[in-house]
Amino acid sequence: MKMSGGVEWALHCCVVLSRAGAPVPAAKLAELHDVSQSYLAKQLQLLSRAGLVRSTLGQSGGYVLTRATSEITVLDVVEAIDGAQPAFRCTEVRQRGPLAVPAERCDTPCPIARVMDSADRAWRESLRAITVADLVADVGRTTPAETLEAARQWLRA
Amino acid sequence: MKMSGGVEWALHCCVVLSRAGAPVPAAKLAELHDVSQSYLAKQLQLLSRAGLVRSTLGQSGGYVLTRATSEITVLDVVEAIDGAQPAFRCTEVRQRGPLAVPAERCDTPCPIARVMDSADRAWRESLRAITVADLVADVGRTTPAETLEAARQWLRA
Numbered sequence: 001m002k003m004s005g006g007v008e009w010a011l012h013c014c015v016v017l018s019r020a021g022a023p024v025p026a027a028k029l030a031e032l033h034d035v036s037q038s039y040l041a042k043q044l045q046l047l048s049r050a051g052l053v054r055s056t057l058g059q060s061g062g063y064v065l066t067r068a069t070s071e072i073t074v075l076d077v078v079e080a081i082d083g084a085q086p087a088f089r090c091t092e093v094r095q096r097g098p099l100a101v102p103a104e105r106c107d108t109p110c111p112i113a114r115v116m117d118s119a120d121r122a123w124r125e126s127l128r129a130i131t132v133a134d135l136v137a138d139v140g141r142t143t144p145a146e147t148l149e150a151a152r153q154w155l156r157a
Numbered sequence: 158m159k160m161s162g163g164v165e166w167a168l169h170c171c172v173v174l175s176r177a178g179a180p181v182p183a184a185k186l187a188e189l190h191d192v193s194q195s196y197l198a199k200q201l202q203l204l205s206r207a208g209l210v211r212s213t214l215g216q217s218g219g220y221v222l223t224r225a226t227s228e229i230t231v232l233d234v235v236e237a238i239d240g241a242q243p244a245f246r247c248t249e250v251r252q253r254g255p256l257a258v259p260a261e262r263c264d265t266p267c268p269i270a271r272v273m274d275s276a277d278r279a280w281r282e283s284l285r286a287i288t289v290a291d292l293v294a295d296v297g298r299t300t301p302a303e304t305l306e307a308a309r310q311w312l313r314a
């Protein structure tokens with residue numbers, strides 16, 4: 001099982017956009033992360049489609065978050081990039097073969113599917129409990145103030 | 158993010174092997190599940206490599222579980238088939254680009270990676286809390302006794 005590598009970039013972008021405090025052009029975000037513009041553009045497009053970022057036009061145009069970082073959960077970003085489908089998908093194997101359970105008796109999920117679903121819920125709840133604001137605060141705690149200020153300057157330059 | 162489809166088959170096989178109470182040939186497991194022998198053989202091989210099943214030789218040979226179903230967690234089966242690697246893998250994007258955090262300051266995981274790790278742990282703990290014995294009991298509760306007996310007969314025939 002492997003999550004899209006774009007999740008790591010997208011979460012870092014959200015933290016950067018929050019810290020920048022002004023629109024950041026896609027090219028600048030790509031340069032900051034030393035990643036190809038086309039790759040990052042794809043992630044920004046997914047964030048935009050999910051309504052988490054939008055791009056502003058004009059001289060000082062660029063990407064901004066659409067709402068407060070305390071209103072964007074890590075799960076929002078993960079689902080924007082990687083989709084909201086559970087990793088486990090029951091294909092009703094119980095309805096196959098010579099001892100198949102008749103379809104009319106399969107109105108409740110298979111016990112196996114239920115277990116996988118509840119693990120999926122635990123995972124999502126864990127990611128829903130943390131917001132981009134929490135990440136920003138955490139990065140702030142672990143990074144020297146002058147580094148953060150240098151970053152802000154660079155982003156606005 | 159998508160889990161190997163083999164997980165569903167493998168968990169169903171474990172439940173069946175427990176109910177059979179005797180070795181079940183791979184061909185019979187494939188017939189029962191109406192799936193190709195080669196596909197199921199691959200899943201059985203992964204279960205075997207993880208030490209969860211073994212095959213016995215001879216006339217009435219076939220696959221058996223290697224230990225009590227109460228000693229096999231759903232996580233054991235998921236990791237046997239799908240691997241134990243977390244879905245999110247941090248590639249240290251913080252160490253890239255003009256504002257890179259120097260490697261020597263990256264001795265603790267990035268806050269983003271920490272959040273993803275703790276969600277991964279919640280997911281694994283949820284799957285570790287349920288054993289194949291629990292699944293067997295659950296299937297038993299939701300299946301009529303005569304169906305279960307018919308299944309046992311068919312598996313031993």
Ligand code: FES
Nearest residue numbers: 090092093094110
């Ligand atoms: S039928 Fe899909 S998990 Fe059992």
Ligand code: FES
Nearest residue numbers: 247249250251267
């Ligand atoms: S550097 Fe990998 S998640 Fe932040």
